Amino acid sequence: MDSSSILDSLGVEIIGVMAPVSICMFLVVLLTYSLSVTSDPQIRTAANLIYIENPSDSATVKLEGSLLNAIVFVVLVAAVTFILVLLFYYNFTNFLKHYMRFSAFFVLGTMGGAIFLSIIQHFSIPVDSVTCFILLFNFTILGTLSVFAGGIPIVMRQCYMVVMGIVVAAWFTKLPEWTTWFILVALALYDLVAVLAPGGPLKLLVELASSRDEELPAMVYEARPTVSSGNQGRNRGSSLRALVGGGAGGVSDSGSVELQAVRNHDANQLGRGNSHNLDYNAVAVRDIDNVDGHGNEDRDVVERSPVVAISSEQSTAVGTRGNIEDRDNVMDEEMSPLVELMGWGDNREEPRGLEESDNVVDISNRGIKLGLGDFIFYSVLVGRAAMYDLMTVYACYLAIISGLGCTLILLAVYNRALPALPISIMLGVVFYFLTRLLMEPFVVGMTTNLMMF
């Protein structure tokens, strides 16, 4: 055939985001199964401030305690976001960048190191401590570099984003069960409010960033589609938008706003007093609308990603931060409750977009960006489902993926920053409980009698 079908390239962008999310979830499930991580009730973290769950408590006590935990957690996150907005307002960009690098180093080094150590112990891998230390050090440094420095291949950056998501999610699955569910639901609701409501901190951040046209480094996963050559590029970016835009008369402008909020949570455990480090990184990325029909003006499909990171050290015990032990559960989480869509251009800007990407190194012209926090919380949900059964894992995986698909379609329709957590988490929670309560007895009863349909 001389002409290829539309089916060849339709939906590339969506798969470009769903694939790393699936990989992250799959690896977290593997980790959960192989390491048999059990929640240790003695650890007090920011998620456990009020109530430490004890398996022998009654249902009402657990309910109230977990609810309080979740509310406190969300309040902390909201407070830090507001501080973040303030910091961004006063232009502390360099400080934020350095802090992000430090937190990437810390997450990969300590939490990643703890996971590697437990893997080595579990599988009895014969490796000595010097080699292990050197390997871990190299791994961590490479990760830190790949997060923000230029000149690193995008694949490496994507891999490290996924690895960081896995590490943080694996840590989060150590939280007790009820607390985990309540925190997930509370965060999904918070996300919805923070991004869409008029007074929401993330919305303020987007507006600040867009009014200033600033760029911030971001802990986000960029799914850049492969740049195809020549006239095939015509349909690259616009296919989904055009498809969804449907009867509205073809493709529209390519402005897109993206917003990711990256949030860092550091919490030290008990034994050192209640020292918390709450860091909040918010990332806002923005794409300037293309100017239509203005002659020789270069239509910049430029993305600037302003990032605001804030860290507030409330702890006086600085020395404890450097204490790297297995008990030192430092929780760094980057939460990006938003999905961004960049560069859904129309046909005219495609050739120019190609030139742009040749000249400028770190500007991404096409593709969807998904914040790291989304990876983390999706994987936490699936990891928690994995502690029950494989059936719930699959059901929750499907729910999350379909929620993500819905969010992406909404993104193409509304063309503004959208929260990525609410739909997926809600679907995931609903499917988990439905599967556990309804489907399990049905299916198991049938298959053990070798009856299927």
Added chain:
Amino acid sequence: MTVAAGIGYALVALGPSLSLFVSVISRKPFLILTVLSSTLLWLVSLIILSGLWRPFLPLKANVWWPYALLVVTSVCFQEGLRFLFWKVYKRLEDVLDSFADRISRPRLFLTDKLQIALAGGLGHGVAHAVFFCLSLLTPAFGPATFYVERCSKVPFFLISAIIALAFVTIHTFSMVIAFEGYAKGNRVDQVIVPVIHLAAGMLTLVNFASEGCVIGVPLLYLVASLTLVHCGKMVWQRLLETRNQSSASR
């Protein structure tokens, strides 16, 4: 029985679908999305069915007719959903065709439509295999194995993987038959799909008898190969037709 056996059982049930996925489906992202959405549809149908049947569970293990009723209602419900799936697909096809017109590309080819139907069927098949076989496979990764009294010659995991493989085949290819049947208005094709599904479900009831799996499973494979053959014939005919048409119009 160890990780190797566990992976082996999983591959028995899902091996062909994995190779189908890698060779055909993974090339086109749209087909991956189709697989995911049809899996989701199957999951939702299973949840609704289990919700409906929950008050009556657990069923007594030695009476066979409640199970028969269960299978019949489930099959009818799922066939109804298949028809709905086809309706949604029809609308999607119209959207895709108008999109193709708008960007001056050719409309969906026959092979495209067949591939979408195949992806839909694969989604159903994979969902079946995962929920009915893989989810129970976790103990197989340990050091022991498990036998059921009704089928005492073969480990439970192996027999459920074999049955799942037959069902995966049936689901995958009957979706192609069904879509073509609905598109062409061909009564035979439209009716044969629910009949096959029901027959397959009923055949598993044979497993209820002691050592019934010796008869039940080969018969099930007979039904699966019938599905394969019918689908192959039908697709071959359609492709020949289309090629004759396009060469006649030149």
